[in-house]
Amino acid sequence: MAPLVPSHEELQRRRIIGINAETVTNIPSTDFPGHWPGESHGWATDQFKKDFQVEFHSNDQFEASFSLIGLDAAVANAFRRILMAEIPTLAIEYVYVHNNTSVIQDEVLAQRLGLVPLKGSVEGINWMHWFRKPSEDDEGAEANTPSDFNTVVLRLEVECTVNPDAAADEQDPRKRYNNAHVYAKDIVFVPVGRQEQYFVDEGAIQSTNPDILIAKLRPGQKIEMELHCVKGIGADHAKFSPVATATYRLLPDIQIERPIIGEDAKKFANCFPKGVIGLESVTSEEAARRGSGYEGHAGEQKAVVKDPFKDTVSRECLRHEEFQGKVKLGRVRDHFIFNVESTGQFDSDVLFLESVKVLKLKCAQWKRGLTDLMA
Template identity: 85%
Template sequence: MAPLVPSQDEQQRRRIIDINAETVTNIPSTDFPGHWPGESHAWAVDQFKNTFQVDFHRNDPLEASFSLIGLDAAVANAFRRILMAEIPTLAIESVFVHNNTSVIQDEVLAQRLGLVPLKGSVEGLNWMHWFRKPGEDEDGSNASEPSDFNTVILRLDVECTKNPEADENEQDPRKLYNNAHVYAKDMTFHAVGRQESYFVDEGAIRPVHPEILLAKMRPGQKIDVEMHCNKGIGADHAKFSPVATATYRLLPDIKILRPIIGDDAKKFAKCFPKGVIGLEPVTAQEAGRGGSGYEGHAGEQKAVVQDPFKDTVSRECLRYDEFQGKVKLGRVRDHFIFNVESTGQFDSDVLFLEAVKVMKLKCARWKRGLNDLMA
């Protein structure tokens, strides 16, 4: 028996998750999501190529928004988790305090320094190796030694002094004293060995945001510390995560089932964020067509769906009796709108490509494991 072929309308119905007044339905359409009895749902690379799309909505250095269309939720969520936890970055791991006479305790200062996001040459970061720390039950013989290929050195050496040129009536401590405020830009990078060929000029290791305030001092106080930076991933500590946020949402779907005209149309538009619902005049052709619902309303305003992308799915329109049976809300189950905020080490659009690389490595590792089992 040949497999059933669902109609176009049925395929479209399956793509929509229904948003009701108090419930969400059609989440898994069957016992096995994405599979229906009597139909062939064998995965094929050609079919995937024809249905998969990537659309960019925003592409700034620190923030990107794009849509992945035609993916399964498990794959989309895997990319989100990889973005947060498995892309390696550089962060301050060890702080050696030589002198700290400021009011900030050593451990608090070290914690503040560790959370400063850093940026530098991506090529240099890829060249660097992992720094292995000894485990709790190990004697340290297998631990890594600091070297040019696994450790980057930053220094912070500032002392607060009086400014002899300050006005006698000056009240601002930043003008009264030198180095009254210690900022991230005061950290200096010291390349060693082969780092001099990777981290140079614009590729040098430096804070993403130079104006991050680290400490406040007064004359006679000094901070002298050396910081060792290592590669790590967000799964080990949040300071290694390359993203501030990495989220996705499903594309809203709004269907107007019956005409909404006049004052009701204006009220309907106010139920949604600006730009989601538009108002258009009813044409003479629509008003003259029998059964359209626009008979006798030529020239009046009607509600039309303008841009569902901007909708927040608040369900506000479902509160009113006059809209019952006239509108249907949903979400497209295979249209994922990603929003990625980079902390600065990678450009936001590059981050997703890095996540794809990690995913490919995971798949290759899994494939090798299967081959080993079959051998």
Template identity: 85%
Template structure:
């Protein structure tokens, strides 16, 4: 029996997930993603290249928004999980407290320091070695510290009285020197080959210089040595290179029957600003039989202007006057990603790193299959 060939209308229908007032429809359960019984769905690289698209909507240094079109949800979610948990980054791991007379306990201060995002030369950070932890090896001996796997930073600061302050001054930041300890007070000490990579603007430092670490008063002092290593977010959240990494499906809004006049204005208010626009009904539309605009020339009608910004709130489905006039949905293979970097890597670089990680995973899986078949 020859495989069925679905029409373009059927293929388009399958792409849309129906969003109703109380339910979500058209979510078929199949044995494999994109598979439909009775049809040929053999893998074809050329077909995938033709269907797959990447569209960038925003590409700032530390925040990017882009669309992946033509992928299955499993692959899109793999990228999201890799971005959050499997790209190695640099963070403070070990804190040696030589002196701490501030009011903050040693362990609390160490935890605060570990959560400060660091940045430096990307080339140097990629050059450094990542000591991957095996499950259950927490009690094993620590690796030898070298310039290849450890970055050393110092926090040496003391609060003193400011002799030049006015008598009526009450601001502690002016009354005292170093009353507030910030992330900019962390200093980097390169060792060995690190001097080749982490120099100038590429030196290891906090992403934001004004992250508050502690408050002190005269006579209090903090003296610490900090060891930074590479790790992944799966081991600890401080190693996660992103503040957020999320995706959503592209909204789909279809106006099935004309919405005119005051109803059109009310309909536009049911959506975020800019999603629904108001346009005058043309004389051609008003003269066309069966268009629904007969006798309404010049009146305002509702049109879908930019569904991308819609949040699919279903507000319009609550009103009786819009029943049967609008259909909401989401495109199942159009994923809108938003990636916000914590600062160590630029956001678009992070996504490329996630692709590399996924390729390595696939290569290891393929080698494992070959070993089983051997």
């Protein structure tokens, strides 16, 4: 029996996940991306290139929004998980406290320092090796000792003193004292060995945000610490994650099935975020067309879908009786709108390219393993 050839209308229907007042419909998964029982959906590179699209909506240094169109949810979710958990960065792992007379306990202060996002030369981070803390069972513990290629050293040395130039009635501690607040900018990078070649000038290891508040001091209090940074991934600890957020959502789909006119059109527009639904005047041609639903309403305002991208799919319009049977809500199952916010180590658009590299490496490793298995 020859495989079925679905119509264009059927293919479009499959792309839409139905959003109802209480339920979600048309959500079945298939055995593998693009497959449909009884039909021929063999993989074709040329067809994938034709269907797949990337659209950028915004691309700032630390935040980017873009759409991946024509992918399966499994692939889109793989990119999201890689962004969060498998792109290596540097973070403070070991804190050596020489002196801490602040009111913050050593372990709490160490935890705060560990969560300070750092940035530096990407070339230098790629050059660095992984550091593994030696255990009691390790015979070759010397191979895991800190070195210039696996550990970055930072120092935090701050002492609070009275500002002799402050006014007698000054109440602001930042003016009354010197170093009353300890910020991330007070952390100093101490390059050793070959790090002087890789982490220089703007590529030096530093906090992505110099104004992160670490502690508050008063005269007589002092913090002296040595901080060791190592290379890690978010799967080990969230402090290594290069993204603050990495999310995606499906493109909303809004279909007006029957005309919504006059005051109902204004109410309908208010059911959505601003800019999703627009109001247009009914033309004389539409009013004269039989069966259009606009007969006798020339010049009145009608509701039209303007920009579904801005919709949050709140389903508010489905709660009103006057809109029953007039509108269908849905989401496009293969249109993923990503929003990536970088912590500062990588530019936001570079992050996605890094996730592609990781996925390609995983595929290559899997392919080699499969080849060895078949040998």
